[in-house]
Amino acid sequence: MMDKTFDPKAVETRISAVWEDKEAFRAGRPDRKDAVPYAIVIPPPNVTGSLHMGHALNNTIQDILSRFERMRGRDVLWQPGMDHAGIATQMVVERQLMEQQIDRRALGRDAFVQRVWEWKEESGGRIKSQLQRLGASCDWSRERFTMDEGLSAAVLKVFVDLYDQGLIYKDKRLVNWDPKFQTAISDLEVQQIEVKGSLWHIRYAIEGEPGRFITVATTRPETMLGDVAVAVHPDDERYSNLVGRHAILPLVGRRIPIVADSYSDPEKGTGAVKITPAHDFNDFEVGRRHKLLSINILGPEAQISVAGNDDFLRDLPTSDSLTALMALDGLDRAEARKRIVAMLEESGDLVSIEPHTHAVPHGDRSGVVIEPYLTDQWYVDVKPLAEVALGAVRNGKTKFVPENWEKTYFQWLENIEPWCVSRQLWWGHQIPAWYDEEGNHFVAMTEEEAHAKAQEKHGRAVTLVRDEDVLDTWFSSALWPFSTLGWPEDTPEVKRYYPTNTLVTGFDIIFFWVARMMMMGLHFMDDVPFDTVYIHALVRDEKGAKMSKSKGNVIDPIDVIDQYGADALRMTLAAMAAQGRDIKLSVQRVEGYRNFATKIWNAARFAEMNGCQRVAGFDPAAVTETLNKWALSETAKAINEVAAGIEAYKFNEAALSVYRFVWNVFCDWTLELAKPVLQGPDSDAKAETQKTIAFIFDEISKLLHPFMPFITEELWAIKGEDGPERASILALAPWSNLDALIDPASDAEIGWVVDLVTEVRSARSETNVPAGAQIPLALVAPSADVQARAARWDDTLRRLARLSDITVVDSAPKSSIQLLVRGEIAALPLEGVIDLVAERARLTKEIQKVDADVAKIDAKLGNADFLKRAPDDVVEEQRERRAESLGRKVKMEEALRRLQDAG
Incomplete structure (x- = not known):
């Protein structure tokens, strides 16, 4: 018997352990050696970091894609890892030393770097555990770090090769100089x-x-x-x-x-x-x-x-x-x-x-005024690399979603300047250049090679001193799609997973990271690093303001997960992730999707208590009951809608499609219409309905899994008869294709019942009919099919629409409002049920009030001074209020029209 309530904390820990035990997320599984690969590289979070709401959105989207493609049978590699985050990490450790009254320079470079490594080992795993709390299905066995041995080898090779090709050089130019940290910094850090x-x-x-x-x-x-x-x-x-x-x-x-x-x-x-x-x-x-x-x-x-x-x-x-x-x-x-x-x-x-x-x-990070400062620095001549990267997007080899972000990419690359890659720090990849006493530099993979080059120049052994600077963090990050796969070694992973498929990232690093990965990937791998770049929007507070500690409006995703569960947070973010539109997040929205999880759980318990259990060998194509055919047909449609939404990177549409299907089609209609059969005497119809509902619940688990992996994996494991073809865990279950079950005939029957009840309920609400009132329904000159349907579903229609009786008439009765349902007219006689005159007056007054409210908003939005002075979130709030008011007005005008037609 299922637990009475769903406890996210207990389930999430247990399910995570199951996934780890089954190695569910490992790329290159033996059972998928012949599968088509699908690869995503995680935007490596800073080792200093902790999960913020932007990370939560970014990784939820990546996880939706990874779980979806894994269920579609592909060999998925979601490559995890972290960035050493040069200046940010050095700053943290320097602050720790200052608290101990230790100066970095007095400590010395080697000892300081050792301190940073110790801190990284101690604290660097925080964000990994937080991502696992979110449910990120990365192949954690392949986790990489931008300063691990393999990636460091890639960095050295790229620097030396670019230098040998004349694309890296040393020059005296202006840089952004941080006087506190005494280093050049990138534009992104200004x-x-x-x-x-x-x-x-x-x-x-x-x-x-x-x-x-x-x-x-x-x-x-x-x-x-x-x-x-x-x-x-x-x-x-x-x-x-x-x-x-x-x-x-x-x-x-x-x-x-x-x-x-x-x-x-x-x-x-x-x-x-x-x-x-x-x-x-x-x-x-x-x-x-x-x-x-x-x-x-x-x-x-x-x-x-x-x-x-x-x-x-x-x-x-x-x-x-x-x-x-x-x-x-x-x-x-x-x-x-x-x-x-x-x-x-x-x-x-x-x-x-x-x-x-x-x-x-x-x-x-330092908070001090930055100086444009003339110094000797190392530069990459990126102009020739940029030309190739521009061409790859222009010819469609890599596409941006939404497409308008291509303009930003083009603008930056078309006006690109030499890239300053040296930083006056100790934490990072030390530049592989050595200097002789005369200041000549020798760039090489190793010090031994540098000495050999110096000896060749001077004809004798000379003393060399290594450049103290390190490389810009973005230099190693630019190699991420192929360095994480083992390059410069010719590994099987490089051959199988490069180029990767989808990059999910924010718009603020299109130039700093995306463009540089494009340039480096094309130059060193002769191919783009990914075929699609999905740019997600910002997560703001519920009023549209940017989250910041100073404003006190930061929502911590871990706090939200602790309170409502990871599934609720993920579903909220997915449902709000409309392309090109920032997310206005409120805890109330997350609470709403927690309630959705509760709805799913309660529906599963209802099904269990009514004998809906999986049966091995159940053939959905063999059902005979019209309701079951309709339910299976709607399931097939939902599968297609969700898949189409994910494939088009319209995650909000995919999430809302599955939400509507589960809440409205399945819970509100399928289970409601099936109740009389499930709670009636044993029969062939009851047995078929029980099996059908159990089958659909498995399909619901699959549909929801990319969005809500924990509750769905738990439901998948709940007791029931398992067929030999059924996957042991949902994460590895196959995505379904039920197109053969789409049935227009059942939709004509059950769809009409659903639409009629929906229209009656809507009309009752709009015209203020008392909730408990039983009202008559008249079918006006119905076709023979409709008349027969009404007879078959008489009890159900009267129960669900709160109707006193259903009659057939030649013309609409006096004082009735008319409903058009699939081309047929139905009428609700309301004389004596409501005061038609008073209700018309009420609606007219309400419409006038809305018009006045909209006029006030229009006056504000038409005021140039208001638009100039008001914060963006205030202006956006006014626009939303206007849209909401106009939406209510449309409904009230429709209700008024119906009442006026009623006479």
């Missing part, structure tokens, strides 16, 4: 924050014209020490006679050219801009166009560096202010700004200061 600051207007004297100046405006006066030019727009007539002349840099006295460049905006500020190539990305490009010197006046901790700075001191005229400038050396940039502004005021070169709010780049 967060733009609106800051209330100032705009300083500074005058620069025109050489040879005493008393004439050109004024520039800047938000960063401290960088003016590195100015090498002033730029004006070529079409700006105000400055046309100054182009080619020189200005004198205030405080410094350096002679700098005035250049014409379209970067300068005549409509912005004074129309003249200071050019500091070493401290601004746009200025760097202007400097390259005009072959200007780059002067770096900041050190790695964002402190002023002028003393001993050859670039700064070069061509510097003797100046009385030089001593004052040297006094700035070593000052933090913020303090230096104050000093320089004071010096400009004193010299009379500060024209004005105005308040100015602007976006300032901050490190997303």
Whole structure:
């Protein structure tokens, strides 16, 4: 006998153990050696991480695909693993050391890295266990880590090969520099924050014209020490006679050219801009166009560096202010700004200061202001790789779902810049480059190979020192689809599972990860890494706001699983995963799908208590009862709908299809219509119905399994007669094809009963008929088939629609509302049941109220100032309220029309 209630906590633990014991998720199972492979690589979560709701959505979608294809007989590899997450992980361990008052540099590189490995072993498994709580059906026996031995070998080979091909090189360029961590960081790790600051207007004297100046405006006066030019727009007539002349840099006295460049905006500020190539990305490009010197006046901790700075001191005229400038050396940039502004005021070169709010780049982990910083770094020339990656999407080799994300992919790759891959960290893949005493570098797989190259160059043995930098985390992640399969070794897994099939990821890393995997896969494997990229939306709170700890609106998926079960959370996320639409998640929605799980459980108990047990050899095609034929036909349709939804990556449609089938078609109609037979005396019809319901319940378990794996696996195991063909566990059961059972004749009969009862119930509700009232139903000039059906199902129709009687009439009775059911007219005489006049008045008043509400919303949405100032979630809430109100209005207008037709 089944337990009275479904306990997710107890079931999830037990079912997980069954899957592990049966090796249900292992790729390359002996029974599938000839099956068509299907592979997904997990977007490797950071080893520092824990499961958040975005992970829950991402992995639920991957699991739906994996379980679905596994049930369809394919050899599924869902490749799990984690990313070493360079800067994030190093930051965590450094913070731990700081609490112990230990400095990383005092500890030394080897000891520090050992500490990180220890921490990884201790805490790195947290997210794995959380993914298992979610029900992720990864092949955990194949778990990989971006810094394990095999993946590290792949990283070394790719770096060396790209270097040998001339695609990796060292160059002095601007990077995003984090002064706290003292490393270059990627654009992804930079967060733009609106800051209330100032705009300083500074005058620069025109050489040879005493008393004439050109004024520039800047938000960063401290960088003016590195100015090498002033730029004006070529079409700006105000400055046309100054182009080619020189200005004198205030405080410094350096002679700098005035250049014409379209970067300068005549409509912005004074129309003249200071050019500091070493401290601004746009200025760097202007400097390259005009072959200007780059002067770096900041050190790695964002402190002023002028003393001993050859670039700064070069061509510097003797100046009385030089001593004052040297006094700035070593000052933090913020303090230096104050000093320089004071010096400009004193010299009379500060024209004005105005308040100015602007976006300032901050490190997303350090929280400090990021500096554009000129340093020597390693770069990948990705332009030729990008051309191939662009072609693979343009020719359809890889497709994006939704398709509009292709534009983002194209935009980034068409405008791609060299990729800075070096990081000034200790945790990560150390760059395989060694330097001799002269600064020459030798790139090689091993130190021995580097020494051999050095000896060949010098004709003697030389001392070499390895580059201390490590590679950008995204470099190793870019190899994930093939490095996890054992490449660069020619493994059976590489041959079988590459290219993979579907990548499920978020839009924010299309460039940082997806595009780089495409480039590396095509370059090293000569094929795309995946055929489809499914981009899922964001999970927001119920009001549409982005979840954040500062807002206090974060929903922890583990907390939700603890309270409602993994199945309820998964089904919620799947049902809301509409393509291109963010998910507004509320705990109430999860509670609703927990109730759905309870409904399934209770239906299973009802079936068990009514003798619905599996029978070996049951042939669904041999049933004779019309109700059973209809139920099996609806099951076949549901199987097709769910499969079509998953195949089209319309997970919400697939989830809602199975939800409607289970709740409405099976629970509300099949079981309800079968009750008189199941609870009646023994008969052939009863035995057939019991077997049919048991069979359908197994099909329901299969249909729901990709979405709700725990409860369905438990139901699959519940006692009953098992045929030899039945899989021992649901995770390995075959997906069904019941197209042969689709039966139009049974749909004409039972479908009519369902539609009639539904229409009567809807009409009763809309017109405010009291719930307990028994009302008559008149079939208006029905066909012989309909009249016969009504007779066969008279008791059922009266019970389910709360009808006092069913009659056949030639025309609709007075004061009745008419229903059109499959082309036939049915009428509900309501005179004496409700006050028709009062009900019409009520509905009219309600419609007017809705119109007023919609008008208020339209006024807001038509107000440009409201749209500009209101948060996105508030605007979206107003739009949803409008849509909801209009939906109610449609129903009320239909009810009013029916009452008006009734006279």
